[in-house]
Amino acid sequence: MQPSLRIIARPSLDISAVTEFLSEHATEWRRSADATPSEELIEFAGRVCYMSFGGRQSPRSNSEYIYNLTDQGHFSVLEHASWSFILSGVSRSFSHQLVRHRIGFSFSQLSQQYVDQRDIGFVEPFDAERYPDAARLWRRAVESLRTEYQRLQQLLSDDTRMGDMESRKEWARFVRSAARSLLPNATETRIVFTANARALRHFLAVRGATEGDPEMRKVAVLLLRLMQPEAPSLFSEFHIETVSDGSLAVKYRGHSTAE
Numbered sequence: 001m002q003p004s005l006r007i008i009a010r011p012s013l014d015i016s017a018v019t020e021f022l023s024e025h026a027t028e029w030r031r032s033a034d035a036t037p038s039e040e041l042i043e044f045a046g047r048v049c050y051m052s053f054g055g056r057q058s059p060r061s062n063s064e065y066i067y068n069l070t071d072q073g074h075f076s077v078l079e080h081a082s083w084s085f086i087l088s089g090v091s092r093s094f095s096h097q098l099v100r101h102r103i104g105f106s107f108s109q110l111s112q113q114y115v116d117q118r119d120i121g122f123v124e125p126f127d128a129e130r131y132p133d134a135a136r137l138w139r140r141a142v143e144s145l146r147t148e149y150q151r152l153q154q155l156l157s158d159d160t161r162m163g164d165m166e167s168r169k170e171w172a173r174f175v176r177s178a179a180r181s182l183l184p185n186a187t188e189t190r191i192v193f194t195a196n197a198r199a200l201r202h203f204l205a206v207r208g209a210t211e212g213d214p215e216m217r218k219v220a221v222l223l224l225r226l227m228q229p230e231a232p233s234l235f236s237e238f239h240i241e242t243v244s245d246g247s248l249a250v251k252y253r254g255h256s257t258a259e
């Protein structure tokens, strides 16, 4: 199973509202023809700080403007642009690392308590073709855990116990919790997350080239491939490189992303 990442929501700038605001202040904005909506949103927000429109606007293009913002460490302006993603085909170990990113991220994740996982898949933590012996042992282990999970869940379907509604509900809650506790870190999960440009840059900078964590690097590569066309100037300091084991990593060549 491989990770799959899709953008489901992205920034859009209401140019008529922006123009209305600018004309109220008797000024105008010379926009760059090639900027994307998120890049324009960030430029507009940045320019409001000094009202650098009209006669106060320098000849800088949108990408030069954004580069100057990050160069000066004016990172908070990057927080206005957010994207939402649906990520699937990743393990619970990966998602546990993802949700450690507290600032500028929001998450909604598949419940293991309320969604039956009898048919759930597992994410291989390594390249099974290169390590067939380890892969065989690993598969045997996760499949046996799934079998025990299925047995516990089956108790709920077969249960004919008597008793009041409350005690039957309590029993079902216990069985679901017990079944869930057997699921390994490799269990596939699905998660919607929303993050702003500053938070995404920070995530890529600290996680993109994590050695010994191919799943993390795969997701970072997918993320960068989606983000570069969305906002080229916000992600221009990142690039994809092949590392020593032949897999890909995201490398960062910029300055600090978070402070």
Ligand SMILES: Cc1cc2nc3c(=O)[nH]c(=O)nc-3n(C[C@H](O)[C@H](O)[C@H](O)COP(=O)(O)OP(=O)(O)OC[C@H]3O[C@@H](n4cnc5c(N)ncnc54)[C@H](O)[C@@H]3O)c2cc1C
Pocket (backbone or CB within 6 Å): 100, 101, 102, 103, 104, 202, 206, 207, 210, 258, 259
């Ligand atoms: C290679 C690697 C190995 C790791 N190993 C472990 C491990 O063994 N165990 C483990 O528990 N975690 C581990 N982590 C997770 C790591 O400690 C962070 O929790 C995770 O990377 C999120 O980073 P962050 O806190 O910078 O991000 P965010 O929570 O998104 O925060 C972004 C930035 O906001 C600022 N910030 C956020 N909260 C505070 C605060 N309370 N006070 C001051 N400033 C704040 C900081 O500048 C921070 O960098 C590892 C991470 C990496 C990259």
